[in-house]
Amino acid sequence: NAGVTQTPKFQVLKTGQSMTLQCAQDMNHNSMYWYRQDPGMGLRLIYYSASEGTTDKGEVPNGYNVSRLNKREFSLRLESAAPSQTSVYFCASSEGNREDTFGSGTRLTVV
Amino acid sequence: AQSVSQHNHHVILSEAASLELGCNYSYGGTVNLFWYVQYPGQHLQLLLKYFSGDPLVKGIKGFEAEFIKSKFSFNLRKPSVQWSDTAEYFCAVSPYSGAGSYQLTFGKGTKLSVIP
Numbered sequence: 367n368a369g370v371t372q373t374p375k376f377q378v379l380k381t382g383q384s385m386t387l388q389c390a391q392d393m394n395h396n397s398m399y400w401y402r403q404d405p406g407m408g409l410r411l412i413y414y415s416a417s418e419g420t421t422d423k424g425e426v427p428n429g430y431n432v433s434r435l436n437k438r439e440f441s442l443r444l445e446s447a448a449p450s451q452t453s454v455y456f457c458a459s460s461e462g463n464r465e466d467t468f469g470s471g472t473r474l475t476v477v
Numbered sequence: 478a479q480s481v482s483q484h485n486h487h488v489i490l491s492e493a494a495s496l497e498l499g500c501n502y503s504y505g506g507t508v509n510l511f512w513y514v515q516y517p518g519q520h521l522q523l524l525l526k527y528f529s530g531d532p533l534v535k536g537i538k539g540f541e542a543e544f545i546k547s548k549f550s551f552n553l554r555k556p557s558v559q560w561s562d563t564a565e566y567f568c569a570v571s572p573y574s575g576a577g578s579y580q581l582t583f584g585k586g587t588k589l590s591v592i593p
Contacts, residue, residue, distance in 0.1 A: 399580070406486070408567060408583040409521070424580065456520060465511055466581060468520045 369393070370469035372457050378475045379447040387442040387472050389457030395467075397460045398440035399424075400432060402453040403471075409456065415440055447476045479504035481570050483584035491592050496555040498587050500568030503549060507573035510551040511581065512542055515565045524566075527551065528573075538562070563591045 370391045379385055391398065396417045401409040411424030415434040429451060431443045440459075444451060454473050458466035484499035502508065509528050513521040525536025532544040542553045551568060568584040 401583075406585055408481075408585040409581075410583070411580055414580055465523050465526050466521075468522075470520045 370457055370459055370467055372455075372469035372472050374472060375470065376473050378477060379444075380477055381448060383447050384443065384445050385447065386444075387455055387457075387474075388439070389441065389469060390439045391457075391459040391467070392438065393459060393461070393467065394437070395459035395461040396437070398434065399458045399460075399466060400430075400440070400442045401456045401458065402426065402451075403456060404453050412442065412455075447474075449476045452476045479508070479570050479572060479582050481568050481582055481584035483566075483568055483587050485587045486585075487588045487590070489590045489592065490558050492560055493557045494591075496553070496558050496562070496589070498553040498566055498568075498589070500551045500553065500584060501549050502551065502568075502570045502582075504570060504572060509571045509573055510542075510544060511569040511571075512536065512540070512551070512553050513567045513569060513583075515567065515586075517564070521567065524553070558589070558591050560591045560593045562589060564589060 373388045399414040400412040403409050410426045413432040415421045418437045433441045454471050456471050457469040460466045480503045482501045511526045512524040514524050515521050524540050525534050527534045527544045535541045540555050565586045565588050567586045569581040571581050
């Protein structure tokens with residue numbers, strides 16, 4: 367089925383470890399986004415990519431980096447994980463003046 | 478920068494009761510407005526959206542929302558809720574632009590619990 371695919375679905379990291387969250391979309395969307403969801407905070411934008419080859423910071427970029435590998439893929443990297451990065455991470459994509467389509471999320475726990 | 482305020486953190490209703498969830502935004506220009514729903518353990522799904530035209534928009538599963546520009550509001554309504562509507566509801570806004578990406582700013586969400 368067409369949509370946004372995120373991997374992994376669950377991950378436990380130790381403080382200081384690094385990891386990359388993967389996201390791919392097959393809808394030929396230009397724009398892609400990474401959000402984090404925390405209880406009582408809604409979704410907050412970490413980074414976004416308006417088009418292939420561009421990335422920009424969102425509301426909460428500290429501690430993260432991103433790569434727009436090609437039009438389909440947009441990865442999120444945690445270089446040195448901290449407990450404050452325990453969250454559920456959602457990738458999304460959109461095209462033009464349309465709504466975001468979300469992936470199923472990655473539940474990350476940093477201990 | 479824009480912001481979104483959802484008035485209710487948690488709403489508890491009995492089945493067949495009517496629902497209205499409040500959403501206000503702050504932004505000086507033209508906006509696109511959305512309501513998303515997140516069922517337990519799932520990702521966000523679009524309920525409805527407003528871009529332009531008729532300010533009363535209808536979405537899936539019997540939901541509707543009314544955009545009142547003068548009040549900067551986009552409240553979500555449903556005449557009769559069902560147990561299956563138990564979920565978290567998020568209002569979101571993005572500034573309108575002719576081109577480019579459309580960053581969504583989300584409210585903090587309203588949890589709806591429907592009691593059978």
